[in-house]
Amino acid sequence: MSSKKITFRQLHYQLAPIIFLPLFIAAFSGMGYRLGRNWFNIPKEKIHFLMDIHQGKYLGEQLMPIYVLLEGLGLIFMIATGIVVFWNSLKVFRKKESKPNH
Numbered sequence: 274m275s276s277k278k279i280t281f282r283q284l285h286y287q288l289a290p291i292i293f294l295p296l297f298i299a300a301f302s303g304m305g306y307r308l309g310r311n312w313f314n315i316p317k318e319k320i321h322f323l324m325d326i327h328q329g330k331y332l333g334e335q336l337m338p339i340y341v342l343l344e345g346l347g348l349i350f351m352i353a354t355g356i357v358v359f360w361n362s363l364k365v366f367r368k369k370e371s372k373p374n375h
Contacts (some may be wrong), residue, residue: 282361285354292347299344302327 306323309315325331329340 281354281357285351285358288347288354289351292351295340295344296348296351299327 302323306320306327309320329337332340
């Protein structure tokens with residue numbers, strides 16, 4: 274029985290496609306709402322549907338808090354693993370740079 278060690282890079286790579294869509298929807302609906310209201314003076318009544326999308330209201334009152342929680346945890350996870358992956362790649366790059374060329 275072999276046990277493989279899962280790296281942060283693998284976790285980041287595997288979960289990114291799952292977490293991408295909810296974060297993409299939240300980012301664009303949130304930006305659309307705020308910029309529509311502030312820059313284009315669109316009345317709240319005409320653009321509030323974007324805030325409903327942003328908050329996940331289309332899922333219903335029962336699932337909305339769970340969606341927001343999972344979305345937030347997903348974002349924190351992607352940021353944390355992204356930082357670790359970036360940091361590790363910097364260490365590898367620095368090791369290669371410090372080796373003398375023979």
